[in-house]
Amino acid sequence: MNAVAVLRLPLQVDLSGFIALLQRLRVPHRVSEEAGEQVLWVPNAALGEQVRVLYSQYPEGASEALLPAAPAAPRRNLLGQLAASPLTAAMLVLTLLVALLTWGGENLAAVRWLSFTDFRLEGDYLQLNYFSASMESGQWWRLITPMLLHFGVLHLAMNSLWYWELGRRIEARQGAWMLLGLTLTFSLVANIAQYAVGGPSLFGGLSGVLYGLLGHCWLFQRLAPTPAYKLPKGVLVMMLAWLLICMTGVFELLQFGAIANAAHVGGLVAGCITGIVGGLLARRYQSVP
Structure with missing residues (x-):
């Protein structure tokens, strides 16, 4: 399945907080620069719609208190x-x-x-x-x-x-x-x-x-x-x-x-x-x- 462009925003828009939010939620994504815009990509359309909704709620990211706790990675011996x-x-x-x-x-x-x-x-x-x-x-x-x-x-x-x-x-x-x-x-x-x-x-x-x-x-x-x-x-x-x-x-x-x-x-x-x-x-x- 092809990647989907979720957001197209001007370069001056600071996406760092929202990207940090996606990373904490372990959402696969990548950001590219095209024609003077920054483009956020996700793997599929279903995930893209969820990310759009998330951006409408937390465009600058969210504090840890608002996020579900991620399961701790098992510690290897x-x-x-x-x-x-x-x-x-x-x-x-x-x-x-x-x-x-x-x-x-x-x-x-x-x-x-x-x-x-x-x-x-x-x-x-x-x-x-x-x-x-x-x-x-x-x-x-x-x-x-x-x-x-x-x-x-x-x-x-x-x-x-x-x-x-x-x-x-x-x-x-x-x-x-x-x-x-x-x-x-x-x-x-x-x-x-x-x-x-x-x-x-x-x-x-x-x-x-x-x-x-x-x-x-x-x-x-x-x-x-x-x-x-x-x-x-x-x-x-x-x-x-x-x-x-x-x-x-x-x-x-x-x-x-x-x-x-x-x-x-x-x-x-x-x-x-x-x-x-x-x-x-x-x-x-x-x-x-």
């Missing part, structure tokens, strides 16, 4: 949440398995097979190869696998928590295949960026991917608002502030270890690009009757 986000869960399980296999980065014999460049241990020093040598040997997996490496429990825990927070949002809104594609893309861009800036070095972690997912959700939400990508207040500011602090080099000065800043920036830039493209496509789709 941990197993239910994992089942609802299988790709996110699978990535975290794989990351945990690699952490156990490499013993948090201490098992260098295992680490060397997943690092961006191969290396050998000579005394207390790592002799790192250039990436071209790995490519000549057909070791293309190294373009992606550094995202699975973590050095220490805190590194693993923080990255896993943020991947769970951001990954399941994208999986719920755009699907598992999109999340997988974004994860691999951001890992590829972040790893190449880090190698291009820092040369042969030992680096790893999901941080570059996480900044990509953050940038994707941020700009997608700006262009095509969706509850799934509405992050808690302060998250974006905190993540960007952390990035800037890391880029100052303070952690290196305090001898806490080197930070893969180029990977973070590369992932963030890639995520902003995909967020813009995805948001524009989503907004265009929403505006097509």
Whole structure:
């Protein structure tokens, strides 16, 4: 059944209150702009007549007190949440398995097979190869696998928590295949960026991917608002502030270890690009009757 145009109003009419009312009542709808007017669409004529009546009564929306209470969504336990986000869960399980296999980065014999460049241990020093040598040997997996490496429990825990927070949002809104594609893309861009800036070095972690997912959700939400990508207040500011602090080099000065800043920036830039493209496509789709 074709969508029905319920209302055609001038652009200066504020529909935000009425749209919020439709959202609270869970009425499927979309708004487009045509010939200098804003048009409200619903899926069918029967629903359209009800929406017209509702608009005549509450053109500016209605307070919660005037609305029937919506049934509370059932709260999922941990197993239910994992089942609802299988790709996110699978990535975290794989990351945990690699952490156990490499013993948090201490098992260098295992680490060397997943690092961006191969290396050998000579005394207390790592002799790192250039990436071209790995490519000549057909070791293309190294373009992606550094995202699975973590050095220490805190590194693993923080990255896993943020991947769970951001990954399941994208999986719920755009699907598992999109999340997988974004994860691999951001890992590829972040790893190449880090190698291009820092040369042969030992680096790893999901941080570059996480900044990509953050940038994707941020700009997608700006262009095509969706509850799934509405992050808690302060998250974006905190993540960007952390990035800037890391880029100052303070952690290196305090001898806490080197930070893969180029990977973070590369992932963030890639995520902003995909967020813009995805948001524009989503907004265009929403505006097509």
